[in-house]
Amino acid sequence: MKRNPRRAVMSLAAIVFGLAATLTHAQDQLPSWNDGPAKQAILEFVKATTQGGSQFVPPEARIATFDQDGTLWVEHPMYTQVMYCLERVPDLVKARPELKDKPPFNTVLELLHGDRAAMEKLNMKDLELIAAATLTGMPVDQFNGEVKKWISAAKDARWKRPYTQLTYQPMQELLRYLRANGYKTYIVTGGGQDFVRVYAEQTYGIPPEQVVGTAGGTKYGYGKGGKPFLTKDPQMLLNDNNAGKPEGIHLMIGQRPVAAFGNSTGDQQMLEYTKAGEGTRLAMIVLHDDAEREYAYGPAERLPVTKVGTFTQALFDEAKKNGWTIVSMKDDWKRIFPFENQ
Amino acid sequence: MKRNPRRAVMSLAAIVFGLAATLTHAQDQLPSWNDGPAKQAILEFVKATTQGGSQFVPPEARIATFDQDGTLWVEHPMYTQVMYCLERVPDLVKARPELKDKPPFNTVLELLHGDRAAMEKLNMKDLELIAAATLTGMPVDQFNGEVKKWISAAKDARWKRPYTQLTYQPMQELLRYLRANGYKTYIVTGGGQDFVRVYAEQTYGIPPEQVVGTAGGTKYGYGKGGKPFLTKDPQMLLNDNNAGKPEGIHLMIGQRPVAAFGNSTGDQQMLEYTKAGEGTRLAMIVLHDDAEREYAYGPAERLPVTKVGTFTQALFDEAKKNGWTIVSMKDDWKRIFPFENQ
Numbered sequence: 001m002k003r004n005p006r007r008a009v010m011s012l013a014a015i016v017f018g019l020a021a022t023l024t025h026a027q028d029q030l031p032s033w034n035d036g037p038a039k040q041a042i043l044e045f046v047k048a049t050t051q052g053g054s055q056f057v058p059p060e061a062r063i064a065t066f067d068q069d070g071t072l073w074v075e076h077p078m079y080t081q082v083m084y085c086l087e088r089v090p091d092l093v094k095a096r097p098e099l100k101d102k103p104p105f106n107t108v109l110e111l112l113h114g115d116r117a118a119m120e121k122l123n124m125k126d127l128e129l130i131a132a133a134t135l136t137g138m139p140v141d142q143f144n145g146e147v148k149k150w151i152s153a154a155k156d157a158r159w160k161r162p163y164t165q166l167t168y169q170p171m172q173e174l175l176r177y178l179r180a181n182g183y184k185t186y187i188v189t190g191g192g193q194d195f196v197r198v199y200a201e202q203t204y205g206i207p208p209e210q211v212v213g214t215a216g217g218t219k220y221g222y223g224k225g226g227k228p229f230l231t232k233d234p235q236m237l238l239n240d241n242n243a244g245k246p247e248g249i250h251l252m253i254g255q256r257p258v259a260a261f262g263n264s265t266g267d268q269q270m271l272e273y274t275k276a277g278e279g280t281r282l283a284m285i286v287l288h289d290d291a292e293r294e295y296a297y298g299p300a301e302r303l304p305v306t307k308v309g310t311f312t313q314a315l316f317d318e319a320k321k322n323g324w325t326i327v328s329m330k331d332d333w334k335r336i337f338p339f340e341n342q
Numbered sequence: 343m344k345r346n347p348r349r350a351v352m353s354l355a356a357i358v359f360g361l362a363a364t365l366t367h368a369q370d371q372l373p374s375w376n377d378g379p380a381k382q383a384i385l386e387f388v389k390a391t392t393q394g395g396s397q398f399v400p401p402e403a404r405i406a407t408f409d410q411d412g413t414l415w416v417e418h419p420m421y422t423q424v425m426y427c428l429e430r431v432p433d434l435v436k437a438r439p440e441l442k443d444k445p446p447f448n449t450v451l452e453l454l455h456g457d458r459a460a461m462e463k464l465n466m467k468d469l470e471l472i473a474a475a476t477l478t479g480m481p482v483d484q485f486n487g488e489v490k491k492w493i494s495a496a497k498d499a500r501w502k503r504p505y506t507q508l509t510y511q512p513m514q515e516l517l518r519y520l521r522a523n524g525y526k527t528y529i530v531t532g533g534g535q536d537f538v539r540v541y542a543e544q545t546y547g548i549p550p551e552q553v554v555g556t557a558g559g560t561k562y563g564y565g566k567g568g569k570p571f572l573t574k575d576p577q578m579l580l581n582d583n584n585a586g587k588p589e590g591i592h593l594m595i596g597q598r599p600v601a602a603f604g605n606s607t608g609d610q611q612m613l614e615y616t617k618a619g620e621g622t623r624l625a626m627i628v629l630h631d632d633a634e635r636e637y638a639y640g641p642a643e644r645l646p647v648t649k650v651g652t653f654t655q656a657l658f659d660e661a662k663k664n665g666w667t668i669v670s671m672k673d674d675w676k677r678i679f680p681f682e683n684q
Contacts, residue, residue: 060549140592184551197596207402208596209526209551218592220585220611228614230592237579237593243562250482250560250572251579252594254539254550269562272570 029177032170032335038284039332041325042174045282049258050181055280059182063257065212065249065270066175068189068196070263070309071286072204074156074166076295077120081191082127083163084150086112086119088134091146096133104129116157135192136216136234139223143232147198161339164203168286169338171261175204178259186257188249189213190241190266194232212252214240245270263288264309271324283324287311290330371519374512374677380626381674383667384516387624391600392523397622401524405599407554407591407612408517410531410538412605412651413628414546416498416508418637419462419648423533424469425505426492428454428461430476438475446471458499477534478558478576481565485574489540503681506545510628511682512675513603517546520601528599530591531555532583532608536574554594556582587612605630606651610660617664625666629653632672 033039048055049062069075089108093100100106104126111119122130135143156163175185187206189196193213200206215238218230240248246269249257259282260267260274271283288295288311289303296303298311305312319326329336375381390397391404411417431450435442442448446468453461464472477485498505517527529548531538535555542548557580560572582590588611591599601624602609602616613625630637630653631645638645640653647654661668671678 060543063551193593194596201402209405209594211596215593218589220588220615228588228611228618230588230615246562246570246572247560251535251557252551254536254553269570273562273572276570 029180030170030173032173032333034332034334036332038325038327041282041284042177045259045280046177046181048280057258057279061255061258062178062181062183063186063253063255064178064183064259065186065188065253065257065261065274066171067262067264067267067270068187068191070288071261071267072167072171072175072187073163074294075263075309076288076297077117079191080163081195083154084147084195085127085130085134087150087154088146089130092133099133105133132234135195136232138232140194140218140230140232143194144198147195151199159337164199165339166337167203168333169335169340170333172204172338174261175206179205183259184210186249186253187211187213188240188245188260188270190245193238193240212240212248214238214244241266243269246273249273258282260284261286264311265315266310268315268318271319272322275322275324283322284327285311285315285319285324286327287316287329289328290333290336293336294329371522372512372515374515374675376674376676378674380667380669383624383626384519387601387622388519388523390622399600399621403597403600404520404523404525405528405595405597406520406525406601407528407530407595407599407603407616408513409604409606409609409612410529410533412630413603413609414509414513414517414529415505416636417605417651418630418639419459421533422505423537425496426489426537427469427472427476429492429496430488431472434475441475447475474576477537478574480574482536482560482572482574485536486540489537493541501679506541507681508679509545510675511677511680514546514680516603517548521547525601526552528591528595529553529555530582530587530602530612532587535580535582554582554590556580556586557590583608585611588615591615600624602626603628606653607657608652610657613661613666614664617666625661625664626669627653627657627661627666628669629671631670632675632678635678636671 030039030042049057066072069079086108089105090112093105093109100109104122107122108119108130151164152162154163155161156166159166178185185206187196187200187204187210189212191213193211193215196213197208197211200211201208217233217235217237219233220228220230223229238244238248238251242265245267249270256277257274258277260270261284262271263286267285271285275281275283288297288309290296297305297309299313299316372381372384391399408414411421428450431447432454435447435451446464449464450461450472493506494504496505497503498508501508520527527548529538529542529546529552531554533555535553535557538555539550539553542553543550556578559575559577559579561575562570562572565571580586580590580593584607587609591612598619599616600619602612603626604613605628609627613627617623617625630639630651632638639648639651641655641658
């Protein structure tokens with residue numbers, strides 16, 4: 001028999017990796033999760049779907065989708081992307097002076113230098129106008145550069161830290177744990193796909209192609225010397241909220257997730273769609289019930305209702321009825337942020 | 343110093359994999375390519391972008407995009423998906439008898455049992471009607487099942503083999519070679535995204551989420567017992583041809599490819615866009631100039647022009663001007679199909 005040196009090497013590698021997997025498994029990969037039903041559900045789900053048996057899911061079908069705002073990082077009191085749009089207004093009116101005295105841009109300019117909290121009062125139509133003007137109409141590369149610059153400098157008002165530091169440590173551990181078990185992790189956000197793609201790799205280890213979000217079209221054209229480039233178009237292609245989440249998942253991923261994670265009514269259909277697949281599925285919903293360490297808002301009976309991340313009583317009831325796992329930030333999370341002392 | 347057993351294991355694994363890579367590199371991974379400028383361009387590109395040096399591309403940016411029809415498999419005399427739509431018509435009129443006597447469905451029924459070659463004469467409007475009726479209006483899962491069944495049974499008229507066997511062996515080797523060097527390989531096709539996703543994994547090793555194509559929307563709804571499902575909608579979201587290819591790449595991948603492969607005017611903008619990025623880029627275009635082993639069609643000066651895979655003289659001139667590598671099937675490919683004797 002002829003010896004195949006490549007096969008011999010691969011077998012050795014398999015042994016080495018098997019050993020590495022065993023060593024890693026022995027450690028607790030979710031140290032920021034308290035022991036309890038939520039952590040247990042995660043461990044059982046991963047065991048059932050990756051270690052053989054009737055519920056085994058082949059690696060190519062291991063898709064896990066995560067909402068971003070309120071699920072992976074803080075969304076309160078205002079979505080980070082809305083802050084971006086508002087804080088872009090001064091540069092916008094510099095480039096387009098005709099907007100300076102026009103509502104809602106004049107109002108935003110005033111509030112940025114005064115009562116910032118009053119910006120919550122801007123209505124949906126105002127926000128849409130501001131979003132269109134700050135998120136579209138420029139080359140893709142220019143937009144990416146502007147977001148990159150802003151996100152590295154802007155700070156949250158409460159923690160005085162960059163927004164990208166306000167991710168939830170338990171969810172970061174969960175992302176890594178799923179990836180270590182062969183899951184492809186996706187962000188499926190109601191936020192702007194192009195916006196989130198700028199920082200998702202560095203912030204969550206999720207590459208641009210695994211970020212699904214609300215997306216507009218682009219227009220291909222030629223610049224100086226015939227160099228081709230894409231311009232961001234205001235036309236909306238995908239409103240990645242509510243029913244738009246499973247629709248966006250089909251468009252961008254083409255497979256039904258095996259696990260999904262959300263925190264609001266905008267995630268309901270993604271969680272339903274995931275849970276309705278065959279075999280073991282994991283649907284989890286984060287309940288913001290920790291006013292001290294983060295914020296408390298949610299089902300009206302128990303917590304204050306806010307404008308962002310609507311977690312209604314109906315959603316809470318559906319979660320219980322459909323066997324979604326409810327994650328209590330207060331009870332299930334030992335530590336909220338990566339920067340906290342361990 | 344404390345010993346870290348996990349790091350020790352990983353270092354050992356790194357050595358083992360380094361050894362495997364060296365052994366593999368010593369073999370020719372592109373055995374179906376003749377030595378020549380095309381093969382040389384591929385080898386130099388991969389070396390420059392993956393082995394350090396000024397042109398090194400980090401693994402997360404290694405994106406390679408491939409057109410399908412005429413680039414990865416046979417497109418002549420009719421796109422496989424068009425054959426699918428036509429051959430679905432008998433089942434369609436069974437389900438919707440009111441279409442039986444209506445043009446163009448009555449014409450298709452006639453031609454399927456007679457002069458199949460005459461189907462080339464159907465005009466674009468006829469084909470659009472047939473496509474809408476056979477590709478949309480049904481649940482996603484039903485569509486996937488229908489395509490799966492058809493693709494496993496249907497045969498090409500010339501080779502009497504399933505279409506999925508009519509892939510080009512040199513391109514299969516190229517896909518594997520790029521993946522072995524850390525590239526994510528994507529299909530970016532003018533064909534239907536949902537259609538190609540059904541067989542891409544088995545045929546090319548490309549998972550559904552790495553297939554970008556012409557895509558319609560879906561509608562989320564509830565079936566029996568409240569089970570959610572998606573229905574294919576006729577509304578077009580992305581026409582993934584010409585300028586639609588870079589636009590689709592931005593939407594679905596969010597990064598500019600480092601390498602792109604095509605064979606027709608529909609790929610021109612994807613190739614331009616890829617080549618316009620910074621650093622070393624590879625843009626290749628397959629020329630069908632082998633009437634004996636496959637087909638010959640292309641730039642009018644040299645080859646017959648056909649309705650599919652238009653390779654105009656203008657495209658040929660642009661390829662030469664912009665430094666795209668032209669792959670001659672006749673000269674560069676030792677073997678065309680996987681089923682040929684080696």
